[in-house]
Amino acid sequence: MPNIPELKDICTQIRRDILRMVHANNSGHPGGSLGCTEFFVSLYFEIMNHNNNFSMDGINEDLFFLSNGHISPVWYATLARSGYFELAELATFRKINSRLQGHPTTHDNLQGVRVSSGSLGQGLSVAIGAALTKKLNKDNSYIYSLHGDGELQEGQNWEAIMYASANKVDNLIATIDYNKKQIDGSINDVLPMGDIAKKFRAFDWEVMVEKDGNNLEAIISCLNNAKDLSAKGKPVVIILHTEMGNGVDFMIGTHAWHGVAPNDEQLADALSQNPETLGDY
Numbered sequence: 001m002p003n004i005p006e007l008k009d010i011c012t013q014i015r016r017d018i019l020r021m022v023h024a025n026n027s028g029h030p031g032g033s034l035g036c037t038e039f040f041v042s043l044y045f046e047i048m049n050h051n052n053n054f055s056m057d058g059i060n061e062d063l064f065f066l067s068n069g070h071i072s073p074v075w076y077a078t079l080a081r082s083g084y085f086e087l088a089e090l091a092t093f094r095k096i097n098s099r100l101q102g103h104p105t106t107h108d109n110l111q112g113v114r115v116s117s118g119s120l121g122q123g124l125s126v127a128i129g130a131a132l133t134k135k136l137n138k139d140n141s142y143i144y145s146l147h148g149d150g151e152l153q154e155g156q157n158w159e160a161i162m163y164a165s166a167n168k169v170d171n172l173i174a175t176i177d178y179n180k181k182q183i184d185g186s187i188n189d190v191l192p193m194g195d196i197a198k199k200f201r202a203f204d205w206e207v208m209v210e211k212d213g214n215n216l217e218a219i220i221s222c223l224n225n226a227k228d229l230s231a232k233g234k235p236v237v238i239i240l241h242t243e244m245g246n247g248v249d250f251m252i253g254t255h256a257w258h259g260v261a262p263n264d265e266q267l268a269d270a271l272s273q274n275p276e277t278l279g280d281y
Helices: 004-024 031-036 035-045 069-081 087-092 125-135 156-166 196-202 216-229 264-272
Strands: 063-066 145-148 171-177 206-210 236-241
Touching: 004 031, 004 069, 004 087, 004 264, 031 035, 031 069, 035 063, 035 069, 035 145, 035 216, 063 069, 063 125, 069 087, 069 216, 087 236, 125 145, 125 156, 125 171, 171 216, 196 236, 206 216, 216 236
Parallel strands: 063 145, 145 171, 171 236, 206 236
Antiparallel strands: none
């Protein structure tokens, strides 16, 4: 059984990491990062079979691909807290010559990152390629990926969605961060997506909807159920209802914090709502 109190402590600390990283360089994307914190903690600390003794090939381990690469703060903090690199490196976020750029890159051999991302719409295609490679190598590990809901407005996604089902890529578990917001506002105001779950079902995916996407128990249960649905001829997608800016009362539920850093006063307020649990970097 998962140790929920321990996982909650990790979530709180990672939220502190996100806030401090973005504030220090007055640049970055706190809203989506905060909203996906429980997902990342569930994935890396409970669900995935992964190895922080990192190798690019990832043989016999589960792999994760972040498509909406602008929420790199939550991924970097999760990787550091998982032991992929030293916590102190988080202080270099978005600085010149840092490995921790605003969007994840691979040219500086950053442990845990297997592909550059942030050009939205491309991550699912990459994840499908990795999943097919696993199949060819008779490696029964899983491929996980995360995508923004607004990112689904990119057409390449739908080619990949069609391809995955047609080719029975059933070792793939994709998750959609369904907070219903993007940089310019509500997805319904920018470009309505309609019923995303129905769309995936129409493309012959196995679809799960989790409406409590900031609840650790719910996410862990959902991911375990997704694994049970895998290897049965269809790719699996989780529509994960999250709250952008979750954990900080003045950030939650608004697109205004998609890509805005808190000032000194706002940082102090946000950190007071997330007391230190595991030690800051």
